[in-house]
Amino acid sequence: MTASTPPLPLALSMGEPAGIGAEITLKAWLKRDDDGVPPFFIIADAGHLAVDAAALDLGVPLVRIAEPAAAIAAFARGLPVLHRPLPHMPVPGRPQAATAPSVVKAIEEAVRLTQAGQAAAVVTNPIHKKVLLGAGFPFPGHTEFLASLAGGDAHAVMMLAGPSLRVVPVSVHVSLAQAIAGLSAAAIVAAGQATAQALAQDFGIARPRLAIAGLNPHAGEEGAMGSDEQDLIAPAVAVLQAAGIEAFGPVPPDALFTPLARTGYDAAICMYHDQALIPLKALDFDRAVNVTLGLPFVRTSPDHGTAFDIAGKGLASPASLIAALKMAAAIADRRRAGQQR
Ligand SMILES: NC(=O)C1=CN([C@@H]2O[C@H](COP(=O)(O)OP(=O)(O)OC[C@H]3O[C@@H](n4cnc5c(N)ncnc54)[C@H](O)[C@@H]3O)[C@@H](O)[C@H]2O)C=CC1
Numbered sequence: 001m002t003a004s005t006p007p008l009p010l011a012l013s014m015g016e017p018a019g020i021g022a023e024i025t026l027k028a029w030l031k032r033d034d035d036g037v038p039p040f041f042i043i044a045d046a047g048h049l050a051v052d053a054a055a056l057d058l059g060v061p062l063v064r065i066a067e068p069a070a071a072i073a074a075f076a077r078g079l080p081v082l083h084r085p086l087p088h089m090p091v092p093g094r095p096q097a098a099t100a101p102s103v104v105k106a107i108e109e110a111v112r113l114t115q116a117g118q119a120a121a122v123v124t125n126p127i128h129k130k131v132l133l134g135a136g137f138p139f140p141g142h143t144e145f146l147a148s149l150a151g152g153d154a155h156a157v158m159m160l161a162g163p164s165l166r167v168v169p170v171s172v173h174v175s176l177a178q179a180i181a182g183l184s185a186a187a188i189v190a191a192g193q194a195t196a197q198a199l200a201q202d203f204g205i206a207r208p209r210l211a212i213a214g215l216n217p218h219a220g221e222e223g224a225m226g227s228d229e230q231d232l233i234a235p236a237v238a239v240l241q242a243a244g245i246e247a248f249g250p251v252p253p254d255a256l257f258t259p260l261a262r263t264g265y266d267a268a269i270c271m272y273h274d275q276a277l278i279p280l281k282a283l284d285f286d287r288a289v290n291v292t293l294g295l296p297f298v299r300t301s302p303d304h305g306t307a308f309d310i311a312g313k314g315l316a317s318p319a320s321l322i323a324a325l326k327m328a329a330a331i332a333d334r335r336r337a338g339q340q341r
């Protein structure tokens with residue numbers, strides 16, 4: 001950042017208002033000094049935030065802002081809110097289709113403000129996929145929606161990054177049967193290329209090492225337990241290697257996440273959602289960050305969902321949201337510095 005480029009706040013979307021988004025946002029603001037939380041503003045209903053703050057006895061002053069630029073100065077005295085009224089007050093744990101348009105508009109606005117240079121990055125609070133789908137939202141998650149908002153030929157790739165592990169699932173929000181049927185060498189190569197590029201550009205790893213998981217037990221045992229490794233995964237590894245990427249595999253999935261194996265790579269490319277997210281959450285739940293690779297803007301989010309079972313109870317931890325805010329700011333700073341070189 002130079003003297004002529006003012007700092008930009010992060011744009012945080014409200015997420016599902018019946019979930020824990022408001023609570024973890026209020027708690028993240030309270031920890032701004034202790035945890036070094038970068039300045040952010042939330043696109044949400046200020047009345048709802050005030051109700052939650054009072055109900056949970058969180059002493060958070062709210063500062064309504066008219067534009068993102070005001071968030072930097074406001075952040076020290078209160079939580080900056082770009083007020084966008086909801087049609088009714090949410091009930092914790094009970095999502096309603098009526099608030100779905102507001103949830104979606106908050107994501108769109110965060111993206112628009114970031115692409116317009118008024119915010120440094122997009123950070124999203126968790127959404128409830130089923131209620132949005134039921135209200136006509138045509139995407140199964142942020143990742144697919146953000147790819148569409150980015151337009152063009154954006155190929156959005158999900159990475160979850162924690163202190164112990166980084167994982168990238170080749171497919172995201174599809175059934176296991178669809179994930180297996182849709183697996184292709186091209187999809188593995190695309191995920192590997194996006195990951196190598198992001199690790200270098202956004203995480204400062206000059207020569208990223210990628211472990212490519214097998215799909216079947218024992219990575220197919222040379223074809224005795226499945227041929228996907230020979231037909232798709234090994235050829236994809238060869239293509240990545242030919243492109244100069246330090247990729248290896250297929251690695252037997254049950255051996256990929258042992259403590260020793262994890263020292264050998266910077267990210268694991270996994271063949272489906274849960275192959276990636278189960279080890280990540282077992283090792284790093286509440287400390288990991290969901291970051292979308294392959295977009296023309298920076299987007300992160302906590303590693304967890306709407307947590308309806310604890311919504312409104314004051315039990316939600318803001319740790320992953322704080323990690324997401326910090327990672328978004330670090331990546332945005334790194335990209336800005338890269339552009340100025
Ligand atoms: N980025 C996003 O928008 C994401 C959205 N989701 C959505 O969230 C909804 C619920 O998903 P689940 O699978 O139940 O996962 P979840 O992460 O909401 O909850 C799983 C368990 O972790 C606990 N938990 C989650 N976050 C916590 C926190 N900050 N502090 C303390 N405990 C926490 C919950 O109480 C629950 O027991 C679904 O609709 C799912 O699609 C899930 C993951 C990410």
Ligand SMILES: NCC(=O)COP(=O)(O)O
Pocket residue numbers: 140141142143144277290301
């Ligand atoms: N399990 C991770 C998840 O569902 C996050 O998806 P997205 O909304 O960030 O695409």
